[in-house]
Amino acid sequence: MTIQSISPVTGQVMESVETMSHAQADVALARADEIGPAWAKKTIDQRTALLARLGDGLRAGKETFAALITREMGKCIGEARAEIEKCAWLCDYYADTAAGFLADETIPTGAQRSYIHYQPLGCVLGIMPWNFPFWQVIRFASPAVTAGNTALLKHAPNVPNCARALEKLFLDAGYPVGVFQNLPVDVDAVSKLIEDDRVHAVTLTGSERAGSAVARQAGAALKKTVLELGGSDPFIVLDDADLDAAVKAAVNARFQANGQSCIAGKRFILDQRVAERFTERFKAAVESLELGDPMDPATRLGPMARKDLRDELHAQVEDALDKGARKVTGCEPVDGPGWFYRPSILADIRPGMRAWEEELFGPVASLITVANDDEALEVANASPYGLGGSLWTRDLQRGERLARQLESGGAYINTITKSDPRTPFGGIKRSGYGRELSYLGLREFVNIKTIWLA
Template sequence: MTLSPASHAISVNPASGETLSAIPWASQQEVDAALALADSGYRLWRQTPVAERAQRLRELGAALRRRGEEMAQTITREMGKPIVQARAEVAKSAGLCDWYAEHGPAMLAPEPTLVEGGNAVIERRPLGPVLAVMPWNFPLWQVMRGAVPILLAGNSYLLKHAPNVTGCAALLATLFTEAGFLPGTFGWVNATNEGVSQAINDPRIAAVTVTGSVRAGAAIGAQAGAALKKCVLELGGADPFIVLNDADLDMAVKAAVAGRYQNTGQVCAAAKRFIVEAGIAERFTERFVAAAAELKQGAPDDESTFLGPMARFDLRDELHAQVEATLREGATLLLGGSKTPGAGNYYPATVLGNVTPEMTAFRQELFGPVAAITVAKDAQHALALANDSEFGLSATVFTADEALAADFAARLECGGVFINGYSASDARVAFGGVKKSGFGRELSHFGLHEFCNVQTVWKNRV
């Protein structure tokens, strides 16, 4: 019998084209069963003391470390992440568990107010089961950075993962069980788009979190809004990387290459539009192209590989179409620009020069190993170009002028600004965007509080 994406979630090894698994989509009855379990799990879990929830997170971090190589190999096999980067993703996720276990309980403590006599406090209560629609590019980290604070707050978490990383989803569910989480507190359902709609419209789901494309976020956000459900959206971006004339060129080139090509360029908050002031543009471009050309592309299970295959064949086709469109619009091909032949889903490190604001590579997100370089007349022109986007996730500024960097940070329209360093996410600070990059925040106390009922408790008010 021939299996198709219409009936199964199909996982394909992008390095070889081999089909790894085909999991039937969940039926309406199976979605309902998952919702019932998430609801029953929540009603028990919310009564669990915060200290015990934190201990479960410590056990989860330990389980991740015990089975870290298995998880890393699963990530590499299913979506092509180079194995060294996959191991780093596992280690980062385990560290996230530790951080919230240590610091999270204090963030949920009653908060005093300015009401006289201390007769009013703020309590943070759980909302209920949270539906999470997650992508494939960080199949562990992007689940964990939402699930860990959501669960610590006393909610349950129901995962609908990307169909090409079902092995990661199944292993994650096993790890939560091994860590002693109550049945239903963390669940996974292999739902279709219709199943997602079913869940959103079910009264047992209290809120929704989505990481993915603008199209997916708009569709799911609209359904959540119609159902009056809280929603957090992280929808990617076309992040600017600004290099001004006084920048440390060595540092800027090193950060630019790492920031663009990590995870084979498949990062929401990766640098994508390189906006370089005219006085340094030629030298930066020459060195950037040379450094990108040195990146080793190869089998993702080879520890020396930096660029693996792209995760999905259709997205490689889409990326190549964006490159070709930008070249037709007048850009210059400086490196790469053609699909790597063979069975694997490889695309080389690619650099486009002379990119202007009306071109495809400037206006759209490039979700793969392609960099677009635009020359700015001066610093203020660079700032204007950076803000000339419908996205607003993060931005990078390289300059030796600390006052100017601070001024840029205040005026850049995005959720995160990185000065003399490339973008990253960290448990200790908030992550999220504005404009079409979405709304709401993950990580730090902001992510913990996103899915809490902020309840005011008054005493003796007569």
């Protein structure tokens, strides 16, 4: 069986990669199992030194890695460069802070001494998506291996060269063979890996369907899991918002990664007193986006990553239009080679439409008009997802009051939803569970052990 790297710009196959057989995957797992105890015994200073070198390697190879991202999944080259820079920042952050985050923590009790000790679990299997093919991997792997675990990567099949580059990156940084390995395996092999006693935990970033399947399999095997799944983030514009700032941010929030981001603003919930003005400005900004070759720095919007994703997005758009939604702009695929979709805005979205119930994973924004703050909050929380959300208001107290009531893993006032190494990231409801980033993410795949001396 082969994995194909297909250009989203042309639709042509660039390379075919042989999948790893079950026997080869078993050898890789045995390698991780063998190196695991020795790696766990390394001092935290030894592990963070390698992490710092990993960050250096990312910066040194930024142009090469960014071009690889753009070729395989279509992200605009400027955004791809920013992704690599963010990966390096994450390495720097944990290189500087991991020793403190994982240090023994004294707990006052009646004992002579009692404390919490953070101990690695073992081998962590990461099942990662294509939309941020370096960031998602570095986000799971760097804290996992820095905590003393080994890591296996099952990457998305449409970014095989990114996966291979990541494995080489770890080796070039000086990590021992077996600490981080790329496993280009099929879906059946993933189930076998989860069931194997040598795998101790699983983390997945991907679809709700994939997350449910992994959680079911890992639960049956009593394995710890962290899931970061889909999102349908609200972008709430209140009547006192700075509309110029909100519109500028809305374009970035919705169309970053060509609209293919879990934390993208997807449902634009507009107070009726500013809805018309926001829509006019937003439409003008969206229609000015340059659609074209993502390797061209002037391009603001590239293709979608795969044809099936574009077809599914258009089916969701047609469903909304058939049920009474209003086309503001776009709402159609681009004729010709590649998987381009026009930057689009749908208005008058309501319950019963797929655009209301489901995540739109592509360059389409949904507009919903509400009467007041209470209705804005009600609509925002009506989604089955709960990843992030943003609110726009000049009154920070008002914004904070609403933010605290949003059913989401994060709420951002006057800025877009973001993942920052310093703050925990994750969702609730169908957006998953567990946290990545910050000290909480570093401690997800460790045994939080009580030591009690009497």
